[in-house]
Amino acid sequence: MSAMVDIKGVHKSFGDLEVLKGVDLEVRAGTVTVILGPSGSGKSTLLRSINHLEKVDRGLIKIDGQLMGYKRRGDKLYELREREILHQRSQVGFVFQNFNLFGHLTALQNVVEAPVAAQRRKRSEVEPLARELLERVGVGDKADVYPRQLSGGQQQRVAIARALALKPKVLLFDEPTSALDPELVGEVLDVIKELARDGSTMVVVTHEVGFAREVADTVVFIDGGVIVESGPPHQVLDNPVHERTRAFISKVL
Amino acid sequence: MSTTSLTSEQDTADPPPSARLADADLPVIARRHPWRWVGVAVVLVLLAMFVHGLATNPGWDWPTFFQFFTTKTIFSALWVTIQLTVYGTVLGFALGAVVATMRLSSSPFLQVVAWGYIWAFRSIPLIVQLLFWFNIAYLYQELSLGIPFGPEFVHFSTNNLFGPLGAAVLGLALHQAAYAAEIIRGGIISVDAGQTEAAAALGIPKLRQFFRIVLPQAMRSILPNGANEVISLFKGTSIVSVMAIPELFYQVQVIYGRNSRVVPLLMVATVWYIVMTTILSVVQFYVERHFARGTARSLPPTPIQRVRSGWGELKARAIR
Ligand SMILES: Nc1ncnc2c1ncn2[C@@H]1O[C@H](COP(=O)(O)OP(=O)(O)OP(=O)(O)O)[C@@H](O)[C@H]1O
């Protein structure tokens, strides 16, 4: 199968701090990749680089064969214009750790906004679809409520519906449950599992090892800005080859 | 008296709780606020004294006040004041919005220009600036459009480019823009960066990110400060009386210059300023309420709703 996300030799520094030191990663279409790693290892930075919220210093990122942020002409790469980058981003769904729902818009308006603004679809045509999506993530009855009137778990589920509304090719989750109370984690993970069953391509940064074991096709362990180990869950989680992976897994389990 | 003795006293004073009634069946007595009523009484007495003074002291000269309060001269002067406020506000905030966006842009050039503008117009006293525009014909007789240091295409005489009213509006708007820019910038930077990031991640176009996502949320903090500016501009227009523009304050001065009834005529202006400020404050309340959508789990009631429910409560208590 072809690679939906193709990351090659990605380097990224913030000032003197080199956060990503040459990352290579392939995510096949229809698979779930879970990224594990200690705090500060560069997981968020890698995820944000995928949809160009972070501009990498070196290396290439392709989504469905399309170069993110650049255009190749001859043997030179040209930076894309803001508008073109925004268009590329609308093909990648991003779910944030702290939801980032638009506080002045209702749940439904949050979901409708991007298809209308980024894909120029008609509001009247998007709205039934948005209601369907809210239904699907289990907050169908909360369509006309503002984010602050929702629980954390409900907010994150609205955020997932918002990301899905663009019919993205890939969904990126940056610790989608770590801002939630333990009893709310399950309801969000259930939604993500459901999406996995439907064949969505997803990259999930999380500390939920149980979730990784159950849902992931590939588990990637990242530390110090490099991928230390990757493979199917039973291999990386149960029989890690590297000492660093073993130490980390034993700590989080 | 020690606290222990206090509590023990209360313990003995309270009748023993009835053993047969469960807590859930007991009637609830709402908390009383006796100090609130004392406060109300004090304020009412002071207010009565003040009103009594206004009514009985002949120095206020109410006949003269009413003679002028609704005259045509005063109305047209009020209209000039309103016009100055509206133009000053609209142009000031429009320019201010541009300057604020420039200061927040990623272009160092625009940032410096915006910073320089704000620096200049906050530094120059408004009255100096107004007198400068009023006397521009003395400095520059002609304005020309053309290539800098090269040929000129169009000429204006500065004298008929703008009259005194135009000069006043220009001065007020330029001054207002510097302050408006900072207020708008303050509102924008108070919106969580995650909001723009989420909008960018969704591919929402740049301009719409600003107008649909950031600005409505920035309005929350722009509005109270903005309303302050509008109200202070409204009263501040009296400063253009130095340019002999027949606005409210100037006109009142002219009249008491003729009849020497200073106090009642100042009161004419004051009452009109109060009336207009009141209207602006009410408008502010409802506009703020509009932009408060989604910021709280439920919005506080409007004063009218509050009076209604308070009245209902009093009636219910009286019946009981
Ligand atoms: N904008 C930035 N400017 C400077 N340093 C940054 C920036 N963003 C991230 N960093 C640094 O880069 C490193 C990696 O950050 P990143 O957020 O990718 O870690 P992470 O693996 O997601 O950690 P966590 O599990 O705590 O979320 C950290 O040391 C962080 O301080």
Ligand SMILES: [Mg+2]
């Ligand atoms: Mg992170």
